[in-house]
Amino acid sequence: MKIGIIGAGGIGLAFAKHAARAGYNVLISNSRGPKSLTDAVEQLGGNTKAVTVEEAAQADIVFISLPWTRLEAAIAGWPSFDGRIVIDPMNAFTPDFKPVDLQGKTSSEVVASWLPGAKVVKAFNTLPLALLEADPHEAGGSRVIAYSGDDTDAKKTVGELIAKMGFAGLDLGGLIAGGILQSFATGPFPMLNLIKLG
Numbered sequence: 001m002k003i004g005i006i007g008a009g010g011i012g013l014a015f016a017k018h019a020a021r022a023g024y025n026v027l028i029s030n031s032r033g034p035k036s037l038t039d040a041v042e043q044l045g046g047n048t049k050a051v052t053v054e055e056a057a058q059a060d061i062v063f064i065s066l067p068w069t070r071l072e073a074a075i076a077g078w079p080s081f082d083g084r085i086v087i088d089p090m091n092a093f094t095p096d097f098k099p100v101d102l103q104g105k106t107s108s109e110v111v112a113s114w115l116p117g118a119k120v121v122k123a124f125n126t127l128p129l130a131l132l133e134a135d136p137h138e139a140g141g142s143r144v145i146a147y148s149g150d151d152t153d154a155k156k157t158v159g160e161l162i163a164k165m166g167f168a169g170l171d172l173g174g175l176i177a178g179g180i181l182q183s184f185a186t187g188p189f190p191m192l193n194l195i196k197l198g
Contacts, residue, residue, distance in 0.1 A: 002027055003161075004051075004059030006074075008037055011089055012065040013044070014133035015124055018165040020046030029056035031074070061161070063087045063124075068107070069094055072114060081118035085154045086111070089124035091184050099185045106179030108148075119154035122179050123147035123162070126190045136166040144194035146170045148178020168196035 003019050005012050008030040020026045026048040028037055034050035041050050056062065057078055066074055068090055092100040092107040102110055112120040124132065126146055136143045145167040149155045155171060162169040172178030172189075181187040 001025065001061065002059040004056030004062045005029065005065070006053055006056050006062065007065035008040060009065060010129045011124065011132065012063065013040060014129060015063055015065070015089070016040075016044055016048065017133060018136070018167075019161075020044045020048045022161075022164045022166070023047070024161075024164075025049075027051045027056045027059050029053045059084075061085045061087060061157070062118075063089065064111075065089050067095065068092045068100060071111070075114055078115070080116045083117060083119060085157060086115055086118040086120050087124065087158060088120050088122050091125055091190075093184070106176055106183060108175050108179045112175065119149065119151040120175060121147055121149035121151075121154050121158045122175060122182055123158055125184075126182055126187075126192065128191060131193055138193075139195050139197070141195040141197035142166060142168040144168045144170050144192075144196055146172050146178070146182055146189050148172040148175055148182060150175045170194070170196075 002025045004027045005016050006029050008028055016026050016028050029051050037050035041048050088108045088111045108120050108122040145162045147158055159169040172181050182189050184190045
């Protein structure tokens with residue numbers, strides 16, 4: 001299975017590290033092009049390759065980690081995802097960390113409306129970077145990654161990916177209800193370092 005990552009900031013690279021260590025084929029991209037990611041690919045190791053954004057967007061699973069204020073313009077004109085999975089770890093904030101008014105919608109609802117055909121799963125958005133990039137095993141257990149989405153099969157696939165990375169997945173339900181729980185503006189899950197024991 002190929003996992004395309006669009007956005008090579010801290011969150012994108014942390015996810016790429018865990019995905020590569022879990023044995024996935026990782027296609028990482030950014031707006032500056034593959035040559036700018038040479039050092040990152042060497043550090044990540046495994047089956048990691050730097051590609052264009054267009055190539056990453058064709059993967060089996062696409063992880064989009066872009067600043068919210070640049071997202072709509074960046075994805076304009078992308079072809080339909082034709083039922084492929086998009087993992088959305090983004091939070092709707094301006095560059096100065098003010099929440100964006102989404103007119104009562106969750107951020108992932110908005111993302112889904114911008115990506116026709118995508119099966120959007122909200123995940124990897126509640127932990128601070130230091131915890132997300134750390135070893136998922138802690139205190140004899142596994143760090144919890146909350147996720148939500150409307151497509152059962154897509155959530156199952158993402159849940160399996162989370163487990164293979166070494167995390168413990170926690171299904172919060174549909175994209176609206178789960179998105180509210182995962183929201184930095186409204187939810188109880190952001191910044192919680194939950195550990196599943198056993």
